[in-house]
Amino acid sequence: MSSKELDLRQMHDTEFPLPMEMQGNVAITSLSKIYNWSRRSSMWPMLFGLACCAIEMIGTASSRFDFSRFGMEVMRATPRQSDLMIVSGTVTKKMIVPIVRLYNQMPEPKYVMAMGACASGGGPFKEGYNVVSGIDKYLPVDVYVPGCPPTPQALLYGLIALQKKIDGQSLANLDDVPWYGVGPSEPTPIPILGPDIIDPRQMDLIRRQAELAAAGMPVGVRELPPVIKTVKAIPSKAAKAAVAEVIDEGEAQRREEIMRRRQAVLARKRARDAAKGA
Amino acid sequence: MVDYEVQAPPTTGSAQDAAAYLKAKFPGAVSDDTRPGFQGVIVEAGKLTEVAQAIRDELGYNYLSSATAVDYHGAGDHMEMVYHAYRISGGGALNFKVQTDREKPVIPSLVSLYPGADFQEREAYDLYGIHFSGHPNLKRILMWEGFEGHPMRKDWKEAYYEGEAKPFDSRWPSGWVHRAEEKNIYGSNVRYPADFDLSKLADRSDEAVYSSASIGVDYQRMTDPDDIRTDQLVVNMGPHHPSTHGVFRMVLKLDGETITGLEPVMGYLHRNHEKIGERNTYLHNIPFTDRLDYISSMGNNFGYVMAVEQLMALGARYTAPTYRSEVIRVLMAELTRIVNHLWSIGFFLNDIGAFFTPMLYANAEREKILDFFEATAGSRLMCNYMRFGGVFKDLPERIRSTANLMNDKIRDYNTMEFLSDMINERLPRFLEEYDRYLTGNEILLERTVGQGVLSAQDAIAMSCAGPLLRGSGVAYDVRRADPYSIYPELDFDIPVGKQGDLFDRYKVRMDEMHESLRILRQLLPRLEQTKGEDIMVGTKAYSPRIPQGEAYGRVENPKGELGFYVVSWGDAKGTQNPWRYHVRAPSFINLTALGPMSVGQKVADVVAILGSIDIVLGETDR
Ligand code: SF4
Numbered sequence: 001m002s003s004k005e006l007d008l009r010q011m012h013d014t015e016f017p018l019p020m021e022m023q024g025n026v027a028i029t030s031l032s033k034i035y036n037w038s039r040r041s042s043m044w045p046m047l048f049g050l051a052c053c054a055i056e057m058i059g060t061a062s063s064r065f066d067f068s069r070f071g072m073e074v075m076r077a078t079p080r081q082s083d084l085m086i087v088s089g090t091v092t093k094k095m096i097v098p099i100v101r102l103y104n105q106m107p108e109p110k111y112v113m114a115m116g117a118c119a120s121g122g123g124p125f126k127e128g129y130n131v132v133s134g135i136d137k138y139l140p141v142d143v144y145v146p147g148c149p150p151t152p153q154a155l156l157y158g159l160i161a162l163q164k165k166i167d168g169q170s171l172a173n174l175d176d177v178p179w180y181g182v183g184p185s186e187p188t189p190i191p192i193l194g195p196d197i198i199d200p201r202q203m204d205l206i207r208r209q210a211e212l213a214a215a216g217m218p219v220g221v222r223e224l225p226p227v228i229k230t231v232k233a234i235p236s237k238a239a240k241a242a243v244a245e246v247i248d249e250g251e252a253q254r255r256e257e258i259m260r261r262r263q264a265v266l267a268r269k270r271a272r273d274a275a276k277g278a
Numbered sequence: 279m280v281d282y283e284v285q286a287p288p289t290t291g292s293a294q295d296a297a298a299y300l301k302a303k304f305p306g307a308v309s310d311d312t313r314p315g316f317q318g319v320i321v322e323a324g325k326l327t328e329v330a331q332a333i334r335d336e337l338g339y340n341y342l343s344s345a346t347a348v349d350y351h352g353a354g355d356h357m358e359m360v361y362h363a364y365r366i367s368g369g370g371a372l373n374f375k376v377q378t379d380r381e382k383p384v385i386p387s388l389v390s391l392y393p394g395a396d397f398q399e400r401e402a403y404d405l406y407g408i409h410f411s412g413h414p415n416l417k418r419i420l421m422w423e424g425f426e427g428h429p430m431r432k433d434w435k436e437a438y439y440e441g442e443a444k445p446f447d448s449r450w451p452s453g454w455v456h457r458a459e460e461k462n463i464y465g466s467n468v469r470y471p472a473d474f475d476l477s478k479l480a481d482r483s484d485e486a487v488y489s490s491a492s493i494g495v496d497y498q499r500m501t502d503p504d505d506i507r508t509d510q511l512v513v514n515m516g517p518h519h520p521s522t523h524g525v526f527r528m529v530l531k532l533d534g535e536t537i538t539g540l541e542p543v544m545g546y547l548h549r550n551h552e553k554i555g556e557r558n559t560y561l562h563n564i565p566f567t568d569r570l571d572y573i574s575s576m577g578n579n580f581g582y583v584m585a586v587e588q589l590m591a592l593g594a595r596y597t598a599p600t601y602r603s604e605v606i607r608v609l610m611a612e613l614t615r616i617v618n619h620l621w622s623i624g625f626f627l628n629d630i631g632a633f634f635t636p637m638l639y640a641n642a643e644r645e646k647i648l649d650f651f652e653a654t655a656g657s658r659l660m661c662n663y664m665r666f667g668g669v670f671k672d673l674p675e676r677i678r679s680t681a682n683l684m685n686d687k688i689r690d691y692n693t694m695e696f697l698s699d700m701i702n703e704r705l706p707r708f709l710e711e712y713d714r715y716l717t718g719n720e721i722l723l724e725r726t727v728g729q730g731v732l733s734a735q736d737a738i739a740m741s742c743a744g745p746l747l748r749g750s751g752v753a754y755d756v757r758r759a760d761p762y763s764i765y766p767e768l769d770f771d772i773p774v775g776k777q778g779d780l781f782d783r784y785k786v787r788m789d790e791m792h793e794s795l796r797i798l799r800q801l802l803p804r805l806e807q808t809k810g811e812d813i814m815v816g817t818k819a820y821s822p823r824i825p826q827g828e829a830y831g832r833v834e835n836p837k838g839e840l841g842f843y844v845v846s847w848g849d850a851k852g853t854q855n856p857w858r859y860h861v862r863a864p865s866f867i868n869l870t871a872l873g874p875m876s877v878g879q880k881v882a883d884v885v886a887i888l889g890s891i892d893i894v895l896g897e898t899d900r
Pocket residue numbers: 051052053054088089090115116117118119123124147148149150569
């Protein structure tokens with residue numbers, strides 16, 4: 001721990017006056033601040049890699065970038081000793097089951113970081129049949145780090161952002177820190193590997209859809225808006241009419257609106273230029 | 279009785295000779311594949327085992343590199359298994375195929391002849407629903423047991439399905455962007471069968487794992503609360519385990535501390551490369567190949583562009599890549615090999631107990647090479663660097679990096695000086711140092727010598743590749759056995775082991791780094807000579823049309839033989855999207871040997887054995 005971390009003057013955050021000569025040795029501060037400070041300065045991430053992003057996570061942990069500078073060097077291989085789950089890579093349906101289990105086993109307070117495009121939203125593999133579109137479909141995420149993969153610098157930035165987030169949390173606000181509420185918190189329900197992954201929180205929806213399907217209604221997919229065909233040249237009135245047919249009302253209006261605004265902007269610009277010239 | 283003379287089988291000739299021999303020996307059961315752009319022979323399913331026996335024993339094609347399925351739905355309406363077999367002494371492939379009905383696909387299993395077909399047949403069963411009669415352990419391998427349907431079939435649509443081929447109409451020409459969640463009623467990437475009955479829901483995914491042949495544990499008995507006295511112990515390692523190098527799972531059956539059975543369970547990182555790849559355009563797939571073996575992305579690029587270039591060569595207007603681009607490709611491939619071996623040796627030492635220090639040392643050296651990749655390709659890891667007909671960018675004039683990576687400021691280097699310093703000074707010095715600290719170390723020897731032995735015969739039979747195969751004493755390296763690019767003119771040796779134990783694999787990797795450095799030293803003058811020459815041939819096209827046909831491009835990637843089987847089919851003028859895009863992943867097939875190597879060893883050794891295979895899950899599960 002660097003001496004800067006221990007500078008008590010920074011911890012001091014009340015109106016209460018301290019004599020000048022004691023300021024280096026005594027600090028009066030709020031409980032939240034002490035809690036947050038100690039928690040964010042010894043964040044223990046779980047040693048847990050999923051995919052390509054994990055390689056950059058290891059790169060960040062090793063000597064060149066070295067996130068032990070932020071009190072994070074103790075990567076624990078067990079969820080029971082870790083505070084932070086860095087979801088570093090593509091979350092697949094097969095893997096989400098163990099991930100949710102691991103999350104449930106982590107003691108509170110716990111944080112989740114979605115590292116990379118895949119963990120944040122599915123990334124390049126989003127359309128894949130075995131891919132979960134982002135870990136936030138199942139777990140609450142504190143920080144998203146974009147990139148494919150995020151560079152070590154980006155990950156460090158994400159970790160610092162997490163520390164800032166912790167700094168801003170208040171023990172008095174149970175929305176901020178639910179783990180100081182009354183009673184044990186609810187575990188996240190474990191997904192089930194059926195014919196496809198089943199999120200237990202969606203049971204009702206699935207049942208309703210199954211009923212609809214039994215009644216002969218389409219299931220699963222909503223209709224996409226119709227594809228708008230672009231017509232390159234408009235040679236004649238007939239073609240114009242054809243275009244008008246494909247471009248529906250709303251679209252035509254939108255275009256008109258854009259044209260009108262553009263004209264207005266152009267007019268203003270001309271006026272300005274004229275004023276300058278004069 | 280055949281009425282013409284069967285010649286003695288050609289054990290050295292070309293694939294054409296071999297095909298002629300097979301046609302003569304099995305009249306009616308073997309015929310040429312006459313589709314334009316296709317090679318090899320088509321074997322009648324009923325005769326497959328006999329023909330394969332002849333291919334292996336009489337013709338000498340004893341190394342089955344790849345076995346994969348293709349679904350010709352709407353284009354002939356049959357399924358096909360495609361096999362690529364090689365001679366371990368070198369030379370080209372014998373490509374043989376079996377066709378079967380789409381509705382009830384059944385093909386005899388080749389596991390008894392080529393044990394290396396084991397996982398690949400299971401994969402074809404999982405993703406295509408082909409039944410392999412006689413397979414000892416036929417069950418799903420990448421998806422879980424109970425998953426609905428066989429997703430690689432052409433008529434199977436994923437939940438976020440939008441169109442058969444990219445670019446999707448909604449994106450181009452329409453130009454509006456939507457989130458795929460918005461069109462799915464569940465708001466996530468799921469689809470359920472129409473007659474889905476929630477009341478009968480059961481998670482059967484683990485049951486199948488435990489009832490496997492090699493584990494042989496009576497699952498009923500294990501879960502029976504009245505019967506707790508049992509001598510076997512089943513231990514799960516992974517998918518979350520620090521020593522499985524990712525999300526790999528092993529189910530171990532133990533007797534005391536000795537392993538009596540091991541069942542690898544994978545698919546935890548199955549992210550559907552192949553399905554996505556068949557929707558993508560050819561060009562789209564290059565960045566996806568980066569994410570296969572994500573430690574050696576340049577090598578993956580190389581294999582894929584070679585496969586597609588083979589297809590392009592079938593067309594009328596094709597020019598081979600320029601000399602300079604080939605030199606740059608090989609430069610990248612060899613640097614990648616060093617990157618990968620530094621990484622894998624570091625982690626192997628981790629696995630045998632030298633916790634993190636050697637790995638950190640190796641990683642610091644690796645960072646330096648990554649700096650070079652970043653300056654050239656724009657990315658440290660996912661380089662996306664090679665293109666059909668060359669590479670996309672020449673080496674930069676200057677490079678920004680640091681001298682010691684720790685507390686130095688960023689410096690500006692001349693690229694060639696930077697490279698030559700790295701190749702001639704830094705890396706040799708580092709390797710020498712590493713060697714001195716580790717190779718003779720007593721603990722290392724104690725943990726590795728004589729452990730996890732794989733015999734040469736087994737390694738060949740199980741289609742092992744790369745350092746795993748060479749560690750067992752088989753000098754098979756695609757760069758020499760079936761040369762590509764400019765490797766024939768380069769001077770290098772193939773390091774091999776003697777006993778096929780963990781130490782030999784470690785040593786092979788160390789020596790391979792030295793050989794790579796030797797190659798790199800020969801490349802430097804070539805780079806100087808070709809300075810300013812073209813790095814790309816042909817016109818740049820967003821979506822080139824690729825002539826119809828099939829191609830199998832393979833390179834010697836750091837982890838072993840990486841092959842891409844690409845089929846262009848469906849449009850006589852050429853296609854924009856591959857009909858089939860298959861990756862022969864060395865990590866995946868090398869795992870076939872994990873079980874046999876581990877049985878009889880202790881639990882602590884299985885970690886080291888896995889580390890010595892050097893798998894990467896992006897490639898294993900794809
Ligand atoms: S975001 Fe990119 S680098 Fe990270 S896991 Fe996904 S594909 Fe790999």
